[in-house]
Amino acid sequence: MTSEVKSSFTIDTDSILKGLNPEQKKAVETTEGPLLILAGAGSGKTSVMTRRIAYLMGHHKVQPWNILAITFTNKAAKEMNERVEKLVGEAASDIWMSTFHSMCVKILRREAEKLGYQNNFSILDPEDQMAAIKQCMLDLNYDMKKFEPFSVQWKISAAKNELLGPDEFKKMAGKSLLDSVAANVYREYQHKLSGINALDFDDLIFKTVQLFEDQPDVLETYQEKFQYIHVDEYQDTNRAQYKLVNLLAKKYRNLCVVGDSDQAIYRWRGADISNILNFERDYPEANVIMLEQNYRSTSTILDAANAVIRNNTQRKDKNLWSAKGQGEKISIYAALDQADEAAYVVAKVQEHVGNGGQFRDCTVLYRANAQSRAIEEVFLQAAIPYKILGGMTFYDRREIKDVMAYLKAISNPQDEISLLRIVNVPKRNIGEGTLKRLLDFAHDNSLTLLEAMGKAEQADLGAKATEAVKKFHLLMTDLHFTQEGLSVTEFLQEMLRRTGYREMYESSPKEEDKNRLENIDELLTVTRAFDKRRRGTLADFLAETSLLSDTDKETGKKDNAVHMMTMHASKGLEFPVVFVIGAEETIFPHSRSMDTTGGIEEERNLCYVAITRAQEKLHITYCTERTIFGQLQMNDPSRFLDELPEELVEKSGSDFQVVPRWEIGLRVRHPQWGIGVIMDMTGKDDELELEVTFQSRHGTKKVKPKTTKLRVIEK
Secondary structure, three states: OOOOOOEEEEEEEEHHHHOOOOOHHHHOOOOOOOOEEEEEOOOOOOHHHHHHHHHHHHHOOOOHHEEEEEEEEEEHHHHHHHHHHHHHHHHHHHEEEEEEEHHHHHHHHHHHHHHHHHHOOEEEEEHHHHHHHHHHHHHOOOOOOOOOOHHHHHHHHHHHHHHOOOHHHHHOOOOOHHHHHHHHHHHHHHHHHOOEEEEEHHHHHHHHHHHHHHHHHHHHHHHHHHOOOEEEEHHHHOHHHHHHHHHOOOOOOOEEEEEEEHHOHHHHHOOOOOOOHHHHHOOOOOOOEEEEEEEEOOOHHHHHHHHHHHOOOOOOOOOOEOOOOOOEEEEEEEOOHHHHHHHHHHHHHHHHHOOOHHHHHHHEEOHHHHHHHHHHHHHHHHHOEEEEEEEEOHHOOHHHHHHHHHHHHHHOOOOOHHHHOOOOOOOOOHHHHHHHHHHHHHHHHOOOHHHHHHHHHHHHOOHHHHHHHHHHHHHHHHHHHHOOOOOHHHHHHHHHHHHHHHHHOOOOHHHHHHHHHHHHHHHHHHHHHHHHHOOOOOOHHHHHHHHHHHHHHHHHHOOEEEEEEEOOOOOOOOOEEEEOOOOOOOOOOOOOOOOOHHHHHHHHHHHHHHOOEEEEEEEEEEOEEEEEOEEOOOOOEEEHHHOOOHEEEEEEEHHOOOOOOOOOOOOOEOOEEEEEEEEEEEOOOOEEEEEEEEOOOEEEEEOOOOOOOOEEOOO
């Protein structure tokens, strides 16, 4: 032991080790040197980490201030702190247990002057950061219509996470004009931050690494302080976090990292799976302990997860097992379309509750937020309470609220609230001062806000503002008259184009903006269903969806509710009954991840995460036909379904029904050619050939049912 100062605390080490399985016990007792704990899903890693910290204090008399524990979320840090406090009492308050960013703030508050900052530096939130970047772009005379500030911000953030300062970034920047612009803005932006004594979120880790590299004496101070370091979710670390951890651990090498390469699902956020895969290269003397006993799921569920993840190459091999018994088989349901898929989920939830279960036992997992809409609507119709976790309900999402506000302001020109929401989305250079003068002018002259905009030259706005306001007024007035004679879908497409709202997200490189675009396209699925159901007006559509979203908000507050979330948001959670919907190629695995082996492997990790959320029963569904993002798709079932052992699954639905009895006159649907009627038949069995006349331009074709997915619609 190297600590000279001793604190007086008594810890019962026998109680720390009580109830641990052999591998968990070994992980707790292996305290010296580097340690890699490969913790499978549901294997009790938090318990191991907290007990290991308590064991260091109780058995080895390590001082609490010599221990560091880093995790990724404040929630996880809080939970860890509470668990350690139960084991060691008040001494837990002297342990640094926090997120990476919180730890770095504490260090920088003490050491800021060594970096040329004052210790009362400000931390910019994303909105302030964007304002500063825009100001830099203006100072450098860059056209923000040509170079999207969000794209510049994203590139600067990515550079900082790779530990690239402005000079390094400029050298390594690509050949694109945007890269060159971002490099120049980055330099100006950092100069501005320094001038106002501020750091942004990415700077917190970047500047701490810089401090340690430039000031060896400061690094040694913190190496002495943090003699025992623990890092949770090590597979999710990026380059900056990896560098920070290894600098701190370099002297004593008492580094314990906990993670699971099979649950690495954040590459798009900058996480680098090689950090955990190469741990033994970085620390050749490392001990490696695998936690493979799962306390969450049945053997069937774990055997399925093991079988799927074995197809990945970028991983540390392990095999989850459970003492909970075999359990029920996994149900795979082939739905006709998303309505059939939603009906299946509803039926199985109702069946579970009818058998004495609770709504809260069930969760629905999906790859993209837009998939929730079809399930939400059927849950509302069936009076099934639900909660959206890790996100909002479909109609509460910002982009959907924006689009609906446009539609409301166009349908009802007196709707001042909706107009104010979207007047500057996308940006139109109509500032708050201009809007205040317009509102005063409108109210003084008994005009609506839109009417006041039409008389902008009388409102004393100045020439530039008057021009911007008049242009917006003309747009909204034209759209008001354009709605006549168009279906809601046709009008929505026209509105998205003419307002520039769709283009605003199409031009952004951010992952969340791609998701927003998908949600906007999913709204087109809603309008198409409305147009198909009734030839109503825009006002009719708005009335219908307003009632739906009001009910939606009410059901979202109930505690005993079905949970709905993305697969990413489900990490770390568990539920008795899990539904994984949309198991189709291009949806899951996602189309954006299908071009590279690394992309597919991360999608498979996500599949592993989704499967291992289930404790007792797992349902997986896919559609033979799906309308999503406004388009009809006929995707193949997900490749991950083929990786599930046959003996572990039971199949039902359209793909597993008895082969149809083909007859002349049957109406059928072909994957490429649409709906047609069987006009003639020749041959039999495998050589059977149908002559089908299609309703579209495809005319009459000869089709072999043996090799083509033909679906009977009706006689």
